[in-house]
Amino acid sequence: MSVLLELADVRFAYPGRPPVLDGLDLRVQSGDRVAITGPNGAGKSTLLRLLVGLARPQAGRVLAFGSARTSEADFREVRRRVGLVFQDPDDQLFCPTVLEDVAFGPLNLGHPPAAARAIAERTLERLGLTGFAERITHKLSGGEKRLVSLATVLAMEPDVLLLDEPSNFLDEATVGRLVGILGALDQALVVVSHDRHFRRRVTTDERGLEAGRLVPYVPRCTYAEPRLRDAAE
Amino acid sequence: MAHDHALHRPLERLAGASPIAALDPRTRIVAAVVWAFAVVSFENLAVLTAAVATALLTARLAALPARATATKVLMMDGFVVALLVLLPFTTPGTPVATIGPFTASAEGLHLALAIALKANAIVLMLLALVGTLEPPALGHALARLRVPASLVHLLLFTVRYVAVLTDETARLRTAMRARAFAPATNRHTLRTYGYLVGMLLVRAAERAERVLDAMKCRGFDGSWPMLDRPRLGRDDAVAAAVGAVVLVLLITAETALVRTA
Numbered sequence: 001m002s003v004l005l006e007l008a009d010v011r012f013a014y015p016g017r018p019p020v021l022d023g024l025d026l027r028v029q030s031g032d033r034v035a036i037t038g039p040n041g042a043g044k045s046t047l048l049r050l051l052v053g054l055a056r057p058q059a060g061r062v063l064a065f066g067s068a069r070t071s072e073a074d075f076r077e078v079r080r081r082v083g084l085v086f087q088d089p090d091d092q093l094f095c096p097t098v099l100e101d102v103a104f105g106p107l108n109l110g111h112p113p114a115a116a117r118a119i120a121e122r123t124l125e126r127l128g129l130t131g132f133a134e135r136i137t138h139k140l141s142g143g144e145k146r147l148v149s150l151a152t153v154l155a156m157e158p159d160v161l162l163l164d165e166p167s168n169f170l171d172e173a174t175v176g177r178l179v180g181i182l183g184a185l186d187q188a189l190v191v192v193s194h195d196r197h198f199r200r201r202v203t204t205d206e207r208g209l210e211a212g213r214l215v216p217y218v219p220r221c222t223y224a225e226p227r228l229r230d231a232a233e
Numbered sequence: 234m235a236h237d238h239a240l241h242r243p244l245e246r247l248a249g250a251s252p253i254a255a256l257d258p259r260t261r262i263v264a265a266v267v268w269a270f271a272v273v274s275f276e277n278l279a280v281l282t283a284a285v286a287t288a289l290l291t292a293r294l295a296a297l298p299a300r301a302t303a304t305k306v307l308m309m310d311g312f313v314v315a316l317l318v319l320l321p322f323t324t325p326g327t328p329v330a331t332i333g334p335f336t337a338s339a340e341g342l343h344l345a346l347a348i349a350l351k352a353n354a355i356v357l358m359l360l361a362l363v364g365t366l367e368p369p370a371l372g373h374a375l376a377r378l379r380v381p382a383s384l385v386h387l388l389l390f391t392v393r394y395v396a397v398l399t400d401e402t403a404r405l406r407t408a409m410r411a412r413a414f415a416p417a418t419n420r421h422t423l424r425t426y427g428y429l430v431g432m433l434l435v436r437a438a439e440r441a442e443r444v445l446d447a448m449k450c451r452g453f454d455g456s457w458p459m460l461d462r463p464r465l466g467r468d469d470a471v472a473a474a475v476g477a478v479v480l481v482l483l484i485t486a487e488t489a490l491v492r493t494a
Contacts, residue, residue: 090397105452
């Protein structure tokens with residue numbers, strides 16, 4: 001199994017704040033399906049941003065596809081092979097129409113317009129979004145936006161897919177659809193999620209992010225018993 | 234909802250198939266710009282009336298919906314109406330009418346009429362040629378006409394994010410109302426609106442950063458690749474020829490009439 005992405009002894013702090021990530025190690029191999037969970041503000045999104053160079057660590061190393069990555073040019077290459085799906089689809093979808101948005105990545109990869117259009121159409125079809133091509137992105141529903149933003153990244157056929165809270169704000173049917181889509185992918189996955197059920201269905205390896213490091217996941221859900229519903233009966 | 238109001242419905246959705254729609258967006262933009270420059274330079278009222286008629290005819294050709302178009306043109310007229318009413322009284326010249334202590338001059342009246350005709354001829358033509366373009370098509374055409382990329386991106390991003398900003402404003406206002414905020418004429422209201430605007434600016438700036446990050450993740454490096462490849466065709470050549478003939482006719486009439494006057 002080849003190592004695709006690696007963070008080695010990474011430290012990251014936002015200006016004027018104590019470090020969120022400190023001595024963190026992560027290794028993503030092909031076929032891995034890693035879930036990362038942790039308290040709000042623990043640095044989960046930051047970790048994803050470090051992997052694609054949207055943030056740079058103050059210490060430690062970022063490795064991707066066998067070489068150390070430090071400069072913007074290094075990461076430009078990484079981003080062609082690592083897809084990041086943002087938490088808010090409105091951040092991701094910026095073209096007027098769905099088709100243009102899905103074709104944006106393939107065009108950036110250097111595909112000629114006709115090929116990019118074909119790739120976009122194929123990707124939409126694969127995700128069961130046929131008929132969405134000419135829709136206006138800002139008029140989509142929340143669930144549709146989420147699926148289309150996944151399509152915009154999958155159209156680039158990345159080797160690794162990073163997902164930031166993909167099941168947030170989705171209804172059960174759409175979560176089910178998302179689980180189906182992600183389950184059928186052969187890419188390595190790194191999923192940041194608070195949704196325990198979702199993590200179980202999509203990933204094989206759960207980690208917690210605590211005090212700046214990744215640790216084996218231990219459920220912390222300690223709801224007071226008896227539950228309200230039982231009490232009411 | 235405001236979006237459903239006829240005023241806000243974009244013309245490109247109302248206008249049907251037409252000879253104008255078959256033209257390349259670039260042809261339409263260039264034609265509208267040339268038209269605007271030509272019309273601004275005309276002075277003769279007969280020529281300007283002919284120009285308005287030409288613009289009306291083009292609007293007809295573009296299958297512009299009459300009512301929605303009229304509303305838009307009247308909105309523009311609303312902006313200049315104060316100027317038009319005042320001009321006859323403020324321009325010195327031969328008196329033609331007196332209202333109380335104010336005297337209207339023939340020169341002023343002529344000027345006001347000319348401005349009204351020019352404005353309407355240009356706006357009608359703009360609506361017919363450019364207003365019927367989808368904003369993205371307009372952006373792409375401008376890019377192909379070598380308008381600076383940053384301006385084109387600005388236009389395209391505005392098209393995409395105006396709705397997001399409107400929604401954000403609505404959410405913030407709802408949140409304010411939910412905590413019993415009622416605007417009044419006092420410092421509290423002013424301060425609250427200050428916060429609202431400030432918060433919108435901060436959020437917009439942050440969102441801009443996230444959008445740029447998301448674009449970088451998909452390989453964006455400053456150039457915006459485009460899907461469509463419009464070609465200038467026979468229709469464009471015919472339209473350009475017809476347009477040129479009309480323009481030459483108008484310019485000839487203007488030169489002849491102004492010289493004899």
